[in-house]
Amino acid sequence: MKLELGYIHIHDIQLAAASKVENGVLYVDAEAVKKLVLEDEQIASVEVEVAHPGESVRITPVKDVIEPRVKVEGPGGMFPGVISKVDTVGSGKTHVLKGAAVVTTGKIVGFQEGIIDMSGVGAQYTPFSKTNNLVLVVQPVEGLKQHDHEHAVRMAGLKTAVYLGELARSLTPDETETFETLPLKESMDKYPELPRVGYVQMLQSQGLLHDTYVYGVDAKRIIPTVIYPTEVMDGAIISGNCVSACDKNPTYVHQNNPIVHDLFAQHGKTINFAAMVITNENVYLADKERSSNWSSKLCEFLGLDAVIISEEGFGNPDTDLIMNCRKITEKGIKTVIVTDEYAGRDGSSQSLADAHSSADALVTGGNANQVITLPKMDKVIGTEDYVGIIAGGWDQNKHEDGTIDVEIQAITGATSEVGFNYLSAR
Amino acid sequence: MSKLRVVHYINQFFAQIGGEEMADYKPEYREGIVGPGLALQTAFGEEAEIVGTVICGDSYFNENLEKATAEVLEMIKAAKPDLFIAGPAFNAGRYGVACGTITDAVKKELGIPALTGMYVENPGADMFKSSVYIISTKNSAAGMRDAAPKMAKLGLKLAKGEKVGASCEDGYIPNGIRVNLFEKERGSKRAVKMLLAKINGKPFTTEYPMPDFDRVPPCPAVKDIAHAKIALVTSGGIVPKGNPDHIESSNATHYGKYDIEGVDDLTSDTYATAHGGYDPVYANEDADRVLPVDVMREFEKEGKIGSLYRYFYTTVGNGTAVKSAKAFAAEFSKELVADGVQAVILTST
Amino acid sequence: MVKEIERAGIPVVHICTVTPISLTVGANRIVPAIAIPHPLGNPALTAEEEKNIRRKILETALQALSTEVTDQTVFEVKY
Numbered sequence: 001m002k003l004e005l006g007y008i009h010i011h012d013i014q015l016a017a018a019s020k021v022e023n024g025v026l027y028v029d030a031e032a033v034k035k036l037v038l039e040d041e042q043i044a045s046v047e048v049e050v051a052h053p054g055e056s057v058r059i060t061p062v063k064d065v066i067e068p069r070v071k072v073e074g075p076g077g078m079f080p081g082v083i084s085k086v087d088t089v090g091s092g093k094t095h096v097l098k099g100a101a102v103v104t105t106g107k108i109v110g111f112q113e114g115i116i117d118m119s120g121v122g123a124q125y126t127p128f129s130k131t132n133n134l135v136l137v138v139q140p141v142e143g144l145k146q147h148d149h150e151h152a153v154r155m156a157g158l159k160t161a162v163y164l165g166e167l168a169r170s171l172t173p174d175e176t177e178t179f180e181t182l183p184l185k186e187s188m189d190k191y192p193e194l195p196r197v198g199y200v201q202m203l204q205s206q207g208l209l210h211d212t213y214v215y216g217v218d219a220k221r222i223i224p225t226v227i228y229p230t231e232v233m234d235g236a237i238i239s240g241n242c243v244s245a246c247d248k249n250p251t252y253v254h255q256n257n258p259i260v261h262d263l264f265a266q267h268g269k270t271i272n273f274a275a276m277v278i279t280n281e282n283v284y285l286a287d288k289e290r291s292s293n294w295s296s297k298l299c300e301f302l303g304l305d306a307v308i309i310s311e312e313g314f315g316n317p318d319t320d321l322i323m324n325c326r327k328i329t330e331k332g333i334k335t336v337i338v339t340d341e342y343a344g345r346d347g348s349s350q351s352l353a354d355a356h357s358s359a360d361a362l363v364t365g366g367n368a369n370q371v372i373t374l375p376k377m378d379k380v381i382g383t384e385d386y387v388g389i390i391a392g393g394w395d396q397n398k399h400e401d402g403t404i405d406v407e408i409q410a411i412t413g414a415t416s417e418v419g420f421n422y423l424s425a426r
Numbered sequence: 427m428s429k430l431r432v433v434h435y436i437n438q439f440f441a442q443i444g445g446e447e448m449a450d451y452k453p454e455y456r457e458g459i460v461g462p463g464l465a466l467q468t469a470f471g472e473e474a475e476i477v478g479t480v481i482c483g484d485s486y487f488n489e490n491l492e493k494a495t496a497e498v499l500e501m502i503k504a505a506k507p508d509l510f511i512a513g514p515a516f517n518a519g520r521y522g523v524a525c526g527t528i529t530d531a532v533k534k535e536l537g538i539p540a541l542t543g544m545y546v547e548n549p550g551a552d553m554f555k556s557s558v559y560i561i562s563t564k565n566s567a568a569g570m571r572d573a574a575p576k577m578a579k580l581g582l583k584l585a586k587g588e589k590v591g592a593s594c595e596d597g598y599i600p601n602g603i604r605v606n607l608f609e610k611e612r613g614s615k616r617a618v619k620m621l622l623a624k625i626n627g628k629p630f631t632t633e634y635p636m637p638d639f640d641r642v643p644p645c646p647a648v649k650d651i652a653h654a655k656i657a658l659v660t661s662g663g664i665v666p667k668g669n670p671d672h673i674e675s676s677n678a679t680h681y682g683k684y685d686i687e688g689v690d691d692l693t694s695d696t697y698a699t700a701h702g703g704y705d706p707v708y709a710n711e712d713a714d715r716v717l718p719v720d721v722m723r724e725f726e727k728e729g730k731i732g733s734l735y736r737y738f739y740t741t742v743g744n745g746t747a748v749k750s751a752k753a754f755a756a757e758f759s760k761e762l763v764a765d766g767v768q769a770v771i772l773t774s775t
Numbered sequence: 776m777v778k779e780i781e782r783a784g785i786p787v788v789h790i791c792t793v794t795p796i797s798l799t800v801g802a803n804r805i806v807p808a809i810a811i812p813h814p815l816g817n818p819a820l821t822a823e824e825e826k827n828i829r830r831k832i833l834e835t836a837l838q839a840l841s842t843e844v845t846d847q848t849v850f851e852v853k854y
Contacts, residue, residue, distance in 0.1 A: 110706060262612075305625065356636065367604045391744070425605060425633070646843065709813065714816065759785065770786070773808070774792070775812065
């Protein structure tokens with residue numbers, strides 16, 4: 001399966017009378033976006049705001065971040081099984097508005113959601129301080145149940161991203177990149193000398209605000225399976241989770257999965273990036289056992305020599321991570337695991353909930369309990385009402401001078417467990 | 427600004443007094459630089475000056491640990507340093523223990539910034555790495571050229587009260603305190619590089635070595651459960667509705683203790699969860715699903731247990747530092763013992 | 776927490792879903808639970824059935840507390 005990504009570089013977003021892309025500027029008709037979002041009767045109101053890198057702006061509570069993309073050649077459309085039909089995506093051509101993102105916020109759903117600061121110390125910790133963000137402040141109708149509320153906001157973000165992506169359909173990309181994964185046998189024949197490397201991605205699937213969808217299927221209901229990495233670039237995996245915000249993968253990160261991209265960078269040179277396996281992290285022990293049995297079985301079946309395993313979340317999913325690592329290692333396959341740490345505010349506590357000697361090659365996204373002080377911002381998109389109750393906040397963490405103390409676990413993408421960020425710890 | 431005053435500690439061998447035959451050499455203070463102090467002085471440049479050097483035989487120090495420590499401390503104190511540096515001891519075991527002991531004492535008893543250096547396998551490293559900064563050196567004196575700039579750099583940071591970076595940034599032996607840093611390459615790229623090294627049998631360094639877990643032997647069984655007083659404890663964050671003590675949804679800094687006298691059932695009107703790590707809908711509908719007060723009351727009436735302790739203890743396990751959870755439990759366990767609780771049922775989500 | 780309670784001299788039974796974590800952290804008496812968001816319940820069942828399951832788990836917990844162990848032991852619930 002072969003996919004060409006065509007990047008149209010966006011360096012600014014502006015609200016305007018008509019939506020279009022011109023000279024690297026994404027112009028957005030806010031009324032059109034509102035109309036689109038309000039098609040959902042579960043949404044009472046929506047505001048459309050813009051946040052640029054470097055501005056004194058805070059977005060919170062952040063639910064999801066999505067990159068606007070459009071399929072211009074090949075089967076299917078963006079976010080198959082959710083927005084588009086369930087055709088198999090991942091081949092042909094896709095255009096990307098690189099540098100732009102849709103961010104969803106609004107009334108809090110649970111205890112959850114994150115913070116994106118566009119400048120100051122907080123901006124160093126989130127990758128989304130570097131994107132031009134179109135922010136939807138979505139308010140649900142009175143009395144909407146939590147599960148429905150989460151769904152409504154998720155769909156609003158995806159629909160808006162698709163609407164913006166459409167603007168790129170007939171544009172000529174500034175830059176293109178091609179990715180190809182061959183079927184099993186052809187891939188073996190083409191690169192007989194290179195080690196066969198796989199990627200095992202663990203998807204968050206623990207329930208409300210901890211869910212992920214694969215072609216529209218709730219990931220807690222899948223058994224581990226094989227997916228072409230390019231399918232992911234076309235939105236085959238979307239995020240329904242954001243807690244703790246630091247180490248959950250927004251949809252944007254799935255679309256741009258950095259492990260996929262960095263393995264492709266070595267593909268055909270030092271390794272044969274042969275396969276990608278997705279698995280879940282469920283709340284039943286039997287599911288954990290079954291899924292890790294299955295992921296290790298698939299790695300063996302695919303004839304892999306080595307794999308990278310990435311976690312999403314922490315606490316009991318640490319057990320899924322360790323089970324995957326141990327069982328895949330027992331198949332004689334070399335492993336590197338990617339996770340983050342909860343080592344306490346002073347860094348002296350034990351970092352993971354589970355451990356095993358097979359996990360001898362670990363990359364960490366850093367200690368999520370580290371406390372930082374966020375400066376007062378001139379503008380808040382959404383509301384700061386919840387900074388004391390989101391994961392990573394605490395009662396009265398907002399001071400009279402407007403500064404806020406938080407653990408970096410409250411910052412969207414800070415300790416990314418797919419290695420999207422630069423933070424680490426020793 | 428005047429130069430920072432540094433006192434340096436070395437053994438008889440590095441002072442060129444002698445080898446093993448001179449290891450009983452008693453502590454001596456000399457003005458200025460002796461032996462390896464020169465390399466440190468070069469690394470300090472104009473920022474600091476080694477004003478004096480304490481020399482002590484390794485055997486003397488280790489065989490007279492308390493006395494020698496006191497004698498050496500006195501000499502250091504008299505020189506009024508801003509910074510104390512011991513060694514580096516490389517892989518010399520007794521020298522390493524001496525360097526660790528004296529560095530620890532200077533830090534704790536004199537309150538003066540202090541550090542040492544040694545090879546990671548030096549027995550002194552394991553003994554003191556969590557109490558003092560130990561620069562990681564090579565295993566022989568040939569590593570001095572490499573060690574001196576690192577010791578000087580971290581020493582200056584400590585003396586000036588600057589923030590110390592992660593172990594890999596400042597070159598010290600990991601001390602169990604996890605410190606965040608921004609890497610030059612993103613995590614995914616580091617993972618790919620590590621995997622390539624592992625595939626090709628080349629050396630790589632994990633970013634987090636797996637921990638060892640300590641164990642507590644099991645307590646004897648409860649002899650007569652039908653007459654025992656049993657307490658309920660949970661890490662599932664069950665609290666009276668409204669979370670009156672504001673227990674955090676993640677990385678809790680405290681725990682709650684709540685009276686359940688006369689409570690036979692936890693209902694959605696009275697109890698909820700403060701836990702931010704799992705779907706809270708089910709626990710909010712019926713908190714007995716996490717903290718089973720209803721069934722425990724039935725057991726009480728049926729005589730299956732003696733009584734249910736009148737309080738329950740609760741905290742949020744989500745992202746809560748193991749150390750905090752340990753401290754909470756150590757504290758409330760004392761109350762449980764004092765109130766004659768004979769067994770605990772701990773529920774986790 | 777479980778270790779600190781035991782260290783204080785009180786026998787403790789840990790009811791949890793992810794027994795591997797419990798084993799790793801060092802609980803000595805362990806009873807497996809239903810699922811993380813509802814360890815002692817199952818919203819898919821009727822209230823009566825659910826309570827019955829809760830009773831069974833807790834009866835197993837009492838049995839665990841009454842049983843001498845020398846090593847970490849998982850007490851399976853008989854449904």
